[in-house]
Structures are given as C-alpha cells and as structure tokens.
Amino acid sequence: MDEYTLIDSEVNEQPEDNSRPWNMELKTFCMLMHLSQFGSMLVPGAGLVLPIVMWATNKDESPTVDEHGKNILNWMISSVIYLIVGFILAFIFVGFIVIFAVAICSLIFTILGAIKANNGEFYKYPMSIQFIK
Secondary structure, eight states, X not given: OOHHHXXXXXXXXXXXXXXXXGGSOHHHHHHHHHHGGGGGGTSTTHHHHXXXXXXXXXXXXXXXXXHHHHHHHHHHHHHXXXXXXXXXXXXXXXXXXXXXXXXXXXXXHHHXXXXXXXXXXXXXXXXXXXXXX
C-alpha cells in the first residue's frame, strides 16, 4: 500500500455506499439534491418540493443521501423560520436586512453544499437548526 492510498483512505472515512439513486452516480445525485433548491426559479414551489422528494425516495437505500437530505431539510426549515422573523421585523425596517441576509446565505450555502457533495463530502449548513437528526 503506497502513501497515496493511505492518505486517500484516511480522507475518505465515509462508509462505502454503492447505491445508484435515480440511476445516477451517488455524488451527482447528492449535488443535484442540493441544487434542486433553486428549482423555484423555474417552477414556483419546486425548490421546496424537489429536494424533499429526492431525499424521501432514496433515504432508506443510501445513508449518504439520507445525511445530505437531512442537512438540506434542516436548512430549509431554518431559513423559513428566519424569513418569518424577517417579515415580522420588516415593520421596524430591520427585517429587510434579515430577509436579504437569508437570501444571500441560502444562495451561498446551497452552492457550497453542492460543491462538497460533488467532492463526496458532507456539508452541514451553518446557522441550521437541527430539527431532523
């Protein structure tokens, strides 16, 4: 065993997961699950429904899909809560800053999650409340 194999096995401590959800490579599916949050740009509501459907249909077959899906769902619930608080605070004009910050964070966190998923890594969204463990 050479040093590259040893380093590669130390870095990749995830359990072996050979499932092919929706007939895609696992890393590609997880990346698309993160990016599916942008689905509302094409079809209203798709950004909420599509990641949940992707996770729910494959969570039992793949622990990797289950972990990514839980992280995505926790962020979606958290961001809705933050947006509700922002709308309430909008009456004193502070809420507009909160709403803008949540929108920027959603954009950045989703892209970072997709990049990490494509690299075979897990990404826990910062500021995400853990509703689903």
